Amino acid sequence: MELYDELPDPPRAPAGSPDSEPPRKETTGKRKAETTDSESCEGSHQEKKVCKGLFSLKAHVAERIGEREELQDAHTICDLSEECQPMPADISRLLYFAVFDGHGGSRAARFAAHNLHQNVLKKVPRGDGSNVEKAMKRCILDAFKQTDEEFLKQAASHKPAWKDGTTAICVLAADNVLYIANLGDSRAVLCRINEDTQKPTVLCLSKEHNPTQYEERMRIQRAGGNVRDGRVLGVLEVSRSLGDGQFKRLGVSNVPDVKRCPLTQSDRFILLACDGLFKAFSAEEAITFILTNVQEESSPVVDCPPDLDTRYESACHRLANEAVRRGSADNVTVLLVQIQH
Template sequence: MHEVHTFVSTCQAIDATVAAELLNHLLESMPLREGSSFRDLLGNALARPTGARCSPLPSPSAPVDDLCSDPEVVPEAELSAAPAEGQDLVPAALSSPTTAQISQGKEAEKGPLLFDGLPPAGSTDSGSGGPLLFDDLPPAGSGESGSLGASISQMVKNEGKGAKRKASEEEKNGSEELVEKKVCKGSSMIFGLKGYVAERKGEREEMQDAHVILNDITEECKPPSSLITRVSYFAVFDGHGGIRASKFAAQNLHQNLIRKFPKGDVVSVEKTVKRCLLDTFKHTDEEFLKQASSQKPAWKDGSTATCVLAVDNILYIANLGDSRAILCRYNEESQKHAALSLSKEHNPTQYEERMRIQKAGGNVRDGRVLGVLEVSRSIGDGQYKRCGVTSVPDIRRCQLTPNDRFILLACDGLFKVFTPEEAVNFILSCLEDEKILMREGKPAVDARYEAACNRLANKAVQRGSADNVTVMVVRIGH
């Protein structure tokens, strides 16, 4: 017994792993029977260390928190049985063995494990008695450092992966930022813009659409040369209730824009251009309503408006109503062309539009303002302006890139029978058609764009579009 206590004291003073190795070495040098007895003695001695006042070890099903109780709450029966200070603590199993302990001794003679709560080697079960003594140690020769060490190792490994992932993301973002800078830097070379158009009356008695193509109005706008080197303007207008509103907008909107365009140095070109567009739409609408109300009877015409103002390589898209602007951009990853919407449709069924109309005292019936008007924003339509219909456009900004092919502007007569993707693909197929012959005095590229506009407009009518159809394609030159 003295040797057992000596070995226990040694185990408590050294690392648990080293103690286990010493124990295995000691057991291997003993005969089987002596080794079994030594296991029992050592187990009891480790359970009740010398000089400590601990409660008896619980059963394997006891909670983990009960493995070592506070000495102040130890039952009196145990305190009375505790030895005097300085006296060796003798396990109860040696002083008065019970039948169960004798049975355990017989099982020990058969070679039981040191701690019978431990699972078999290689098992992942931690037993029913809570954490095991060395359950964080891996099997011998596994090369692992236990659950704690494995957790730390995994944590470091994950942090390493996170650092690599972060570095990879930063590298990716850096490369994207570099590409963006290259694009912006390369944007000093202004992309050329040229518009082509085709229009069809369709089944309507009157052609109420209108359009404007101004490939270069830089001299008219007289912008500050230090900030702006090129200004272009393209627009389509879809009239309803007559041709006068769309015709008025086509004649006057760009003129008002030129007059309001910034002439001197400005702090922010973007903010100045947006304010210019807002004022231009408001002024044009007010001018038409003033003229319309002076007539006997008053004009009830209205019109949508979708305008693309190109300032150097930046597009400003301002629109009212359901005419649309689409950008064809090549995607290098998918190696396909995509149709990007540059404008926002305005119809009374949209939540924000309907709320504005209802707050103004109007209502939406059958998807129309007061059951009549199909659009919720327009130029003209004086009788609906007090019902929430407005001339304030949505304005969007788009930076042109070398991957951009063309811009499509069209009225709803086209998009009633074509999706944006279908229209873009149709135009692309026309541009790749080598059978289109060059007209006299015109380059082949111009002939193909003109043919694309005409073919698309014709196809829309063939598909059954009963509305006026206007198709405008703006070629982006590189």
């Protein structure tokens, strides 16, 4: 059994190019959002460098309340490098991006935004290690478990007990390798440009969890729960989450799916968003919308076109605005991470 549900490896550079390498042997209230399966690349845990030097990752965020009474979403953007000393073997930079889509209140989302990365930081493998990838996955799984347990303890201490819950979509960038973890139906997608056609390829970095999926439903039923109208007990529309204490004994899990994805020279940006965005956009439409807005603002027709950072910032806010305009009544949070080479 493979450790990670892998995404495709980066394409090899043409023979004779400066970045080419000799051939190597490979070792072997929540609502549903649209599901897109990602490609897998099992058995390709290679220790090669993706590129020379680190890519620059710059984040932009836009939040919209939609038609809800309050904003129940939260997000985190931080550089963990200084606090994480000594760093894991062969890693010099550790960045963290996350979006949390709360339901039943905003407390679980805010708690996760303040604490999940701190728990990751406590558990990151320090110094030399025989298998950094395995240790990174264990660190992420343990951090999710600890964060959930800490919130549930706090929630239970109140009378009446808090019933808040939240999805989570997190990206941990260890140099030029992404580790993606998610619970629920928030999503992360990567825009990768096809070098031959110059057209975008959309890589889904996350797997949604809702109780209508066979494996999710079976786990819930084995735990004594049931699925009615696409919801756990006819109430909760996700099958994995942080919080939701009243559903944990019924099979709602705090165990995230974890993927690993090396960045390449063909990558342009990562989009993290709650399902409020994907009620109005498919992943492909969102990627195209961002690319179109970034390119339009850099048009030579404009006397002084804005710089790249400003263009991505503008595209992020326009995407959130357009989701609301198209009728997404839910909260909308868009976190856009531009990749510069």
